[in-house]
Amino acid sequence: MRDELADVLKGHNADYVEIRLEESQITRIIYRGERLEEVGTTSSVGGNVRALVKDGWGFVSFNHADKLRDKVELAIKQARLVGKEDSKFSQIEPVVDIVIAKTKRNPTTVPLASKKQLLDEYNDIILSTPKIQTSNIGYHDSRRKITFANSEGTYIEQNKLDLNLRLTAIATEDGQVQQIGLSLGSQGDFSAIEGLQDQVREMAQRAVRLLSAPHAKGGEYTVVLDPVLAGVFAHEAFGHLSESDFVYENQRLCDIMVLGRRFGDEHLNIVDGAAVPGLRGSYKYDDEGVPAAKTYLIREGILESRLHSRETAAKMGEMPTGNARALNYVFPPIVRMTNTFIEPGSVSLEDMLSDIKEGIYAKDWYGGTTSLEMFTFSAAEAYMIRNGKLAELLRPVVLSGNVFVTLNNINAIGNDLQMSQGGGCGKGQQVPLPVSNGSPHIRIRRCLIGGG
Amino acid sequence: MEEILSRAKKVTEQAEVFQISSKRTPVHFQANRLKQIQTKESASTALRLIKGGKIGFSQASGFIEPETLVNMAMETYQFSMPAKFNFPSSNVYSQIDIFDPQIDEVTIDDMVELGEKLITAMRQHTPDILCEASVTKGIISVHIINSEGGEASYGKSFFDLSLEGVLIQNDDMLFVGDSQSSCRPIFNFKTVAKEVTRQLELAKKIVSISTKSMPVIFTPRGVASALMAPLVSAFNGKIVLDGASPLKDKRGEKVFDENFSLWDDATLPYQIASCPCDDEEVPSQRTPLIDHGVVSQFLYDLQTAALANTQSTGNGSRHGGLPTPSPSSLIIGEGDVPFRDMVKDIKQGLIIDQLMGAEQGNLLNGDFSGNVLLGYKVEGGEIVGRVKDTMVSGNVYQVLKQLEAVGQETRWVGGLLRTPCLYCPSLSVATKAG
Numbered sequence: 001m002r003d004e005l006a007d008v009l010k011g012h013n014a015d016y017v018e019i020r021l022e023e024s025q026i027t028r029i030i031y032r033g034e035r036l037e038e039v040g041t042t043s044s045v046g047g048n049v050r051a052l053v054k055d056g057w058g059f060v061s062f063n064h065a066d067k068l069r070d071k072v073e074l075a076i077k078q079a080r081l082v083g084k085e086d087s088k089f090s091q092i093e094p095v096v097d098i099v100i101a102k103t104k105r106n107p108t109t110v111p112l113a114s115k116k117q118l119l120d121e122y123n124d125i126i127l128s129t130p131k132i133q134t135s136n137i138g139y140h141d142s143r144r145k146i147t148f149a150n151s152e153g154t155y156i157e158q159n160k161l162d163l164n165l166r167l168t169a170i171a172t173e174d175g176q177v178q179q180i181g182l183s184l185g186s187q188g189d190f191s192a193i194e195g196l197q198d199q200v201r202e203m204a205q206r207a208v209r210l211l212s213a214p215h216a217k218g219g220e221y222t223v224v225l226d227p228v229l230a231g232v233f234a235h236e237a238f239g240h241l242s243e244s245d246f247v248y249e250n251q252r253l254c255d256i257m258v259l260g261r262r263f264g265d266e267h268l269n270i271v272d273g274a275a276v277p278g279l280r281g282s283y284k285y286d287d288e289g290v291p292a293a294k295t296y297l298i299r300e301g302i303l304e305s306r307l308h309s310r311e312t313a314a315k316m317g318e319m320p321t322g323n324a325r326a327l328n329y330v331f332p333p334i335v336r337m338t339n340t341f342i343e344p345g346s347v348s349l350e351d352m353l354s355d356i357k358e359g360i361y362a363k364d365w366y367g368g369t370t371s372l373e374m375f376t377f378s379a380a381e382a383y384m385i386r387n388g389k390l391a392e393l394l395r396p397v398v399l400s401g402n403v404f405v406t407l408n409n410i411n412a413i414g415n416d417l418q419m420s421q422g423g424g425c426g427k428g429q430q431v432p433l434p435v436s437n438g439s440p441h442i443r444i445r446r447c448l449i450g451g452g
Numbered sequence: 453m454e455e456i457l458s459r460a461k462k463v464t465e466q467a468e469v470f471q472i473s474s475k476r477t478p479v480h481f482q483a484n485r486l487k488q489i490q491t492k493e494s495a496s497t498a499l500r501l502i503k504g505g506k507i508g509f510s511q512a513s514g515f516i517e518p519e520t521l522v523n524m525a526m527e528t529y530q531f532s533m534p535a536k537f538n539f540p541s542s543n544v545y546s547q548i549d550i551f552d553p554q555i556d557e558v559t560i561d562d563m564v565e566l567g568e569k570l571i572t573a574m575r576q577h578t579p580d581i582l583c584e585a586s587v588t589k590g591i592i593s594v595h596i597i598n599s600e601g602g603e604a605s606y607g608k609s610f611f612d613l614s615l616e617g618v619l620i621q622n623d624d625m626l627f628v629g630d631s632q633s634s635c636r637p638i639f640n641f642k643t644v645a646k647e648v649t650r651q652l653e654l655a656k657k658i659v660s661i662s663t664k665s666m667p668v669i670f671t672p673r674g675v676a677s678a679l680m681a682p683l684v685s686a687f688n689g690k691i692v693l694d695g696a697s698p699l700k701d702k703r704g705e706k707v708f709d710e711n712f713s714l715w716d717d718a719t720l721p722y723q724i725a726s727c728p729c730d731d732e733e734v735p736s737q738r739t740p741l742i743d744h745g746v747v748s749q750f751l752y753d754l755q756t757a758a759l760a761n762t763q764s765t766g767n768g769s770r771h772g773g774l775p776t777p778s779p780s781s782l783i784i785g786e787g788d789v790p791f792r793d794m795v796k797d798i799k800q801g802l803i804i805d806q807l808m809g810a811e812q813g814n815l816l817n818g819d820f821s822g823n824v825l826l827g828y829k830v831e832g833g834e835i836v837g838r839v840k841d842t843m844v845s846g847n848v849y850q851v852l853k854q855l856e857a858v859g860q861e862t863r864w865v866g867g868l869l870r871t872p873c874l875y876c877p878s879l880s881v882a883t884k885a886g
Contacts, residue, residue, distance in 0.1 A: 028773060033694050038509065038774045039528040045514035046494070057488035063495045063514035078489035081560060116531050134694040170696045170816065177696055177816040218845060218882030219663055249483030250582050252620035330492060367812030373625040374841075376809030376823045396814055398821035400843050404623045450821035450845035450882060 002096075005149035008068045014051045014076045015087040018150040020287070021047040021065060022329040025108065026142040029115060031123050033134035039112065046329045051075035052089060056082025059332045088314040092290055094153035099284045101159040103188040107141035108161065110190050115139065118193070122200045126169045129204035131211065133172040139165050141190075146287075154289040161188030162280065162434050166422065169204040171211050178210035178395070180380055181366065183422025185280050185434065192421070206381065206393075213393045216382065216449050222359035223399065223447045224352055227418035229362050229379050231437030234270055234342045235425070236368040236375045237403050238263075242272070242297045243323070243427075244312035245335040246372060253372075254316075256404075261303045264407040267345045270298040272307060274322060274338035279436040280421045281338035288333055290322040298407075309335050327430035337425060341438035345413030352412045352443045359385040360449060362397055365423065376400040398450040406444060414440030453597060456499060456518040461599050463526065464503040468539045468598035470731060470770065471497045476590030476610075479563045484571050484583050486564055499525045500774065502535040507755075509774055536758035539598035545728035545735050549721040552636040555589055555609040563587040570615055570641035577649050578619060581628075585615045589637065596733050604733045610724050611637045612867070615644055619652070626655055626838070627806070627825055630673075633867030635722040651805065651826060657837035659829045661883050667801035667856065668844065668879040669794050669830075674804035675784065675874055676865040681811040682818040682848040683714065687741050689752040689767075689777045693760050696816050698849060702747045709855040712874075713785035714742040716751060718766060724867045725780040732768040732775045739765045751777040784871040787858025794857055794875045796833040802881055803828040803835065804844065813845070821845035841884040851876045 005019055023045050030038040048061040049071045058078030060071045107115075119137055126135040144160045168181040180203050186192035225233055240246070247253045273294030274283045283292055288310050296304045308316070309324035312335060324333035353361070361383045368377030378398045384391040417440045424432020453469045460467035473495040480488045498511040499521050508529030510521050567587045574581050588611065595605040614631030630647040632638055670678060691697045699707065718736035720726050729735050732754050740748040752760065753768030753775045768775035795803070802824070810822035824842040828835045852874075859872030 030773070032690060035533050036531065037533065039531045040509035040511065040773055041524045041528060042511040042513070042772070043516060043520075043524065044496075044512065045516075056486070059488060059490040059492075061490070061492045061494070063493065065514075074491060078491065078560075081564070082486050082489055112527065112531055134696050170694075172695065175698055177698055177814070179814060179816055218843065218880050220884065250618075250620070252580075252582075256620070256623060330494065332488070332490075367809070369809045369812070371625065371627055371808055371823075371825050373623070374808065374823050374825060376812065376843075378809070378812035378821075395819075398809060398813060398843070398845065400809070400823040400841075402623075402841055446884075448841065448843055448882060448884060450843040450880075 001147060002149070002155045005155065008072060009149060009151045012072060012076055014053050014079065014151070016052040016089055016151055017072060017076065018050050018148065019047065019068065020329055021147040022144065024142055024144040026140060027108070029119060029139040031119060031135060031137035034127065048329045049075040050332050051079040052087050053079035054083030055085040055087045056080065057332070058082065061330050088311065090310040090314040090320045092310065092320060095285065095289055096155045097285070099156070099158040101161045101188055103161055105190040106161060106188060107163045107190040108143045122167055122196065125197060125200045126167065126204045129169070129201070129208060131171050131173055131208045132169055132204055134170045136168040136170070148287070148289055150289060156285050156289055158283065158285065163188065163190065163192065164422065164424070165193045167200060167203065169207040171207040173211045176211055178207055180207040180210065183365070185421040187278065187280050187282060209393055210395060213395050215395045216360060216397050218450055220446050221449050222356050222443065222445045224359065224361045224385065224441060224443045226363040226441055227416060227439050228364050228420045229377070230342060230439030230442045231420050232365045232368045232377050232423070234439055235337060235340050235435070235437045236370045236377050237401065237406060238270055238297065239272065239337045239340045240370045241372050241403055242306040243335040243337070244306050244308050244316060247306065248312040248315045257303065257306070259303050259305065262301055263298055263303055264301040264410055266300045267413045268298055268301045268407065268410060269296065269343035271296055271343060272337050272340045276339045279339040279419060281435040286322040286324045286333070287326045288324040290320045290324065292322040295321045307335050307337065309333065325433060327433050331430050334428065334430065336427060336433055337435055339419070339436045341417065341419065342413065342440065342442065344415050344417040344440040346415050347412045349414060349416070349441050352414060352441060353385055353390070354388040356385045356388060360394070360397060361385050361390055362399060365420065366396060374400065374402055400448045400450065406447065409445045409447070410442050411445055412443035414442060416440045453497065453595065456497065456521055457597055457599060459518050459522050460499060460501050463522065464501040466502040466539050466599045468500045468596065468732070469497065471595045472592065474590060474592040476588055477560070478586050478588040479560065479567060481567050481571060481583065481585040484575065486567070489560060497521065498770065501525050501529065503529045505534050506530065507532045507535045535755065537754040539600045540602045540733045541600040542602060543604070543729065543733055543735055545604060546719070548719050548726050548728050548736065550606070550608045550635045550726050552609050552722070554637050555591065555611060558589055558637045563589065566613065566641055570613070570645055573641065573645040574615070574617055574648060578652050581617045581619050583615055583617045588612045598733065602733045604729045606728050608727065609635050613638050613641065613644055615648060617648060624658070628652055628655070631866055633724045635724060654828050654835055655826065655838040658840055659837035661802065661829050661839045661842055661881065663882050665878045665880050667798050668876050669801070669803045670874045670876065671803060671805045672863045672865050672871045672873065673806055675871045676869050678804060678807040678810045678820055678822065679848050679851065680782070680869060682815045682820065684779055685815050686818070687750050689750040689756045689760060692750045693756055698818060699747050705747055706745045707747050707849065708742050708745040708852045710745040711787050711855060711858045712742060712745055712852055715740045715783050716767065716779050716781070717783055718780035720781055723781045730766045730768040730775070731770045734764045734766040734768060736766045736780070751779060753777050782869045786860060786862045786872045788860055789857035789875070790860045791873050794859065794873060795830055795835060798830040799832060801830045802839065802844070803830060807844065818848035820848060843882045844879055846879045851879065
């Protein structure tokens with residue numbers, strides 16, 4: 001394969017050309033209430049060619065990998081229509097490597113009957129909880145082999161495994177519908193979703209308790225976020241803004257996001273990196289063949305660096321960070337997060353709560369999105385904090401804020417870092433991309449909560 | 453695909469093969485200039501079979517041996533749910549215009565020119581705006597055959613023009629945007645340009661707003677971003693069947709304002725969600741969902757309809773798996789109040805044009821809560837400027853139960869929803885204290 005691709009890549013008049021070929025198998029299992037709605041297997045073969053000519057890009061994706069040379073020529077022709085200036089693309093050392101997926105208990109080799117047995121058990125726990133109306137369970141695992149070659153001599157084969165499970169318990173009473181979800185994932189370890197019986201039972205009971213919970217009153221509060229939600233906060237509120245493809249051609253944003261700008265107090269450190277091993281956003285090389293790194297986005301409250309592809313790094317005069325990722329062969333790689341987290345501080349949860357007269361403790365993730373400046377994210381579980389103690393359960397709350405203000409408003413960082421593996425990130429049409437987020441408990445003053 | 457069907461027929465009671473192929477050509481502009489031209493070709497084949505009364509399923513993108521696809525589906529059926537339906541035998545499909553051969557004549561150069569003109573128009577209005585735009589053309593062809601003699605095939609063309617602009621001043625970011633889609637080529641950038649210009653004009657000045665309940669007008673984009681997701685979920689026949697829709701036992705009851713009507717329509721000519729039949733060969737139709745406030749019908753595919761003892765509404769749609777009920781084009785009926793009269797009527801209130809994050813709340817219950825990404829304050833019957841750091845929250849059922857007015861003018865949002873403005877007498881607004 002290596003020689004074949006090298007041959008196809010030879011002798012073109014382009015600044016850079018790459019080929020990606022991909023084979024994958026995905027198994028999905030979906031339950032709705034008692035019905036096992038779908039059990040299916042999808043296999044996929046496809047690929048793409050991306051070409052750079054005079055700073056313009058051409059991209060061709062396909063399912064039929066025949067006549068690869070014609071596809072390379074089409075991508076180059078398209079790039080030539082676009083390109084008008086000198087290309088800027090970071091230099092990296094060509095790599096030849098074959099990466100085997102590391103696995104503890106490979107989900108793709110677990111028999112379908114065993115998967116079903118486990119999910120049946122969880123589903124029974126949810127459905128046997130009084131006042132639970134129904135459940136949703138979505139399970140998928142995938143095995144992927146990606147072959148990457150470029151005109152600089154790089155040839156990489158990467159084998160990847162991924163696993164994701166989302167369980168939802170839906171409770172109803174008197175026309176009210178409440179739901180709680182649990183998301184889990186791993187990079188090729190089926191045991192990550194085993195033994196969850198107690199968690200699932202607790203989740204279903206909590207969905208029922210929500211039926212009688214009051215809504216929060218809209219307004220500004222001091223909020224304490226649990227590690228799961230604080231991880232989503234790190235991802236939404238800051239992570240996306242550090243993706244350089246939003247910044248590199250936007251002079252005003254470059255001025256705002258100038259390295260060295262203070263975003264928070266000295267206790268604040270935010271990191272992203274695929275080189276942090278064993279997490280859902282981990283890999284050895286990104287989808288441009290750049291080795292994974294660990295990047296301090298904010299160190300001691302100050303903007304230190306940002307996430308790059310080879311193009312954005314070259315155009316901003318910075319080093320590539322190995323963050324160019326493509327959901328699959330249908331899309332070109334763009335700058336994405338991998339494993340994003342707030343580093344732990346020293347405050348205990350108890351101390352964090354103790355001096356809050358009235359506030360909100362928000363837990364667990366439901367969703368999140370950002371416009372770069374403004375972000376919103378929602379908690380699946382929330383409690384009032386009164387006089388330093390957790391008080392009544394609330395309906396789920398949506399939190400919103402302005403990134404430039406909110407990071408400065410973090411006034412306590414906990415000592416209990418925890419990574420969450422159930423998330424999938426969306427950007428453009430490329431969703432859901434496996435990522436992980438994490439944080440210790442954090443406290444934010446003056447955070448805006450939508451009321452009910 | 454005939455070979456797949458004949459192999460599957462040998463080992464099962466019933467089988468169906470669904471094949472879709474597409475070619476799309478997106479032209480992307482970034483930071484006001486042409487950035488990338490793409491050609492995306494895809495082809496996939498899905499096999500659904502019924503054996504021992506149960507449903508098996510497999511799917512492949514790209515080449516696969518017919519035997520492998522059949523074996524993959526055969527591995528799954530034993531774990532799956534019982535099939536309550538038969539694949540349709542012969543159906544008669546009405547002619548729906550969704551293919552325009554003119555699409556072939558549009559060149560890449562034409563598309564580049566269209567995008568450039570749009571961006572030029574925006575920069576003439578607001579020189580500092582940074583635009584991301586895309587112009588996309590494409591064709592899709594669908595072919596379905598089943599063991600009961602049913603067969604359907606059609607081709608569809610599509611064209612899309614979209615623009616997102618950002619204007620940054622100090623630490624403030626203003627986001628504007630619009631898009632337009634059709635099965636026919638779009639030659640004129642002015643519809644999108646006019647809408648985005650309107651947003652820029654209204655958003656020039658930033659004003660503050662207070663935390664309280666107040667009257668709110670949802671623009672068509674506001675309706676799409678704030679109110680539609682809970683409704684789409686509530687009218688999904690599957691969610692009704694699960695008992696998780698608040699409307700599950702409300703058919704025939706008046707739940708919404710009498711001026712509020714909503715229907716699903718897959719038969720509109722040249723709309724991108726139109727087609728002669730759905731993804732399991734059931735003919736397309738127009739389905740009333742809310743008729744003058746009364747809950748009328750829910751959306752069904754074959755299996756869900758059979759489980760609910762009703763008929764499919766032709767809304768079986770595939771999203772990488774088995775068909776599942778999904779809306780085609782959704783239409784909200786127009787009212788009789790012009791937008792300017794709604795604004796005139798408000799002493800202090802808010803116009804919501806884009807709500808971010810609304811779909812993150814408890815959709816099933818109809819709750820929405822989001823950040824007003826683009827919204828304007830109304831004072832003394834006039835729009836006075838754009839609001840920031842503002843959240844609204846409410847419940848779709850409460851909002852739509854009593855509307856102050858339904859707008860006279862309707863427009864398409866993203867090619868999938870046509871709606872007027874909706875004027876709601878009171879909604880909870882929360883904002884930063886300053």
